[in-house]
Amino acid sequence: MMEKYREPQIYVVNNKEIAERLSQNYIVATGDLGVTKSVEYEEFVNKRFVKLEYSMIDNLHEYSVVIIDLQNINETKYSSVDDEPNGMGILFELDYPKNEFIPDPLVLSILKRELSSQSLKIIFAGSSYSEEYNIVKVQKQNNYIFQNKELCNIYDIILAGATSKSGKKIISENNKLAGSIAKYVEGYMAIFKLPTKMDESSQKKS
Numbered sequence: 001m002m003e004k005y006r007e008p009q010i011y012v013v014n015n016k017e018i019a020e021r022l023s024q025n026y027i028v029a030t031g032d033l034g035v036t037k038s039v040e041y042e043e044f045v046n047k048r049f050v051k052l053e054y055s056m057i058d059n060l061h062e063y064s065v066v067i068i069d070l071q072n073i074n075e076t077k078y079s080s081v082d083d084e085p086n087g088m089g090i091l092f093e094l095d096y097p098k099n100e101f102i103p104d105p106l107v108l109s110i111l112k113r114e115l116s117s118q119s120l121k122i123i124f125a126g127s128s129y130s131e132e133y134n135i136v137k138v139q140k141q142n143n144y145i146f147q148n149k150e151l152c153n154i155y156d157i158i159l160a161g162a163t164s165k166s167g168k169k170i171i172s173e174n175n176k177l178a179g180s181i182a183k184y185v186e187g188y189m190a191i192f193k194l195p196t197k198m199d200e201s202s203q204k205k206s
Contacts, residue, residue, distance in 0.1 A: 008064040008120070011057065013111070015069035015124070022067075029063065031056045031111075034103030036076045037083075039094060046096040049136065049144065051083040054107045060114040070126035070154065074104065085138040093134040093144070105131045105152035112157045121158055129154055 009027045012019040019030045034054035041048065057063075085091050094101060115121075130153040136144040 009062060010065045010067060011060060011063040013066065013068040014072045014074075015067065018067060018069070029057045032107075033068075033070075033074055034107045036074045036103065037079045037101035038076055039079045039099050039101070041096050041099070048079070048094045049082040049091040049138075050079055050094065050101045051086055051091055052103055052106065053077075054103060054110075056107070056111065056114070060111070061116050063119065064116065065120045065122065066111075066115060067122045067124075068108070068157075069124045070104070071124050074102075089138045090147070091136050091138055091144070093136050093146075095134070102131050105129075105154045105156070106133055106150065108154060108157045109150075109152045123158065126154070 004023075005026050009029070010022055011029050011031065012022065013031050014033055016030065019028050022028050032055045034052060037050040039048045039050065060066075083091060092101060130151055133150045133152065135147040135150060137147050139145055
């Protein structure tokens with residue numbers, strides 16, 4: 001059996017097939033973007049409360065490469081009653097007629113805070129969209145105190161604007177890691193406008 005490379009350590013989100021392939025040669029950990037909740041409203045009920053459920057490793061800051069598949073569909077859970085809060089007593093409020101809680105942008109926002117600033121991000125892009133989250137604190141049963149709103153875009157993690165466009169022309173880096181995942185890339189679903197910075201010596205943007 002071939003000894004695994006000690007570096008880079010790779011964190012794979014939402015794609016078990018890629019994780020299994022890369023784990024033959026690299027140290028690999030896996031996570032997901034959470035569980036999508038689908039709810040219904042009873043008569044005279046105009047609010048529902050759900051909790052965030054997702055998987056993420058504790059030592060994410062130690063991983064220098066993260067691969068995120070935004071094209072895979074999350075598990076969907078039907079919620080017929082309000083979720084019980086976790087240990088922190090935090091839930092997310094849905095207001096009628098919104099009947100779906102999509103956790104992906106919020107989980108990616110959490111992931112961005114935990115990642116090393118020097119990490120390489122490889123993303124299988126999906127469409128660009130934003131979600132607004134109403135965060136409430138549970139004081140006691142049926143007593144909710146509004147905490148704040150959080151607006152998250154699915155691509156905030158790379159600090160770049162995105163426009164939903166699809167196509168097939170993709171150019172990948174010519175290295176072993178890129179070659180290992182290139183077979184999974186069939187097309188793109190977003191175009192990115194990367195941030196620029198000023199080169200002080202040349203006075204040009206790059």
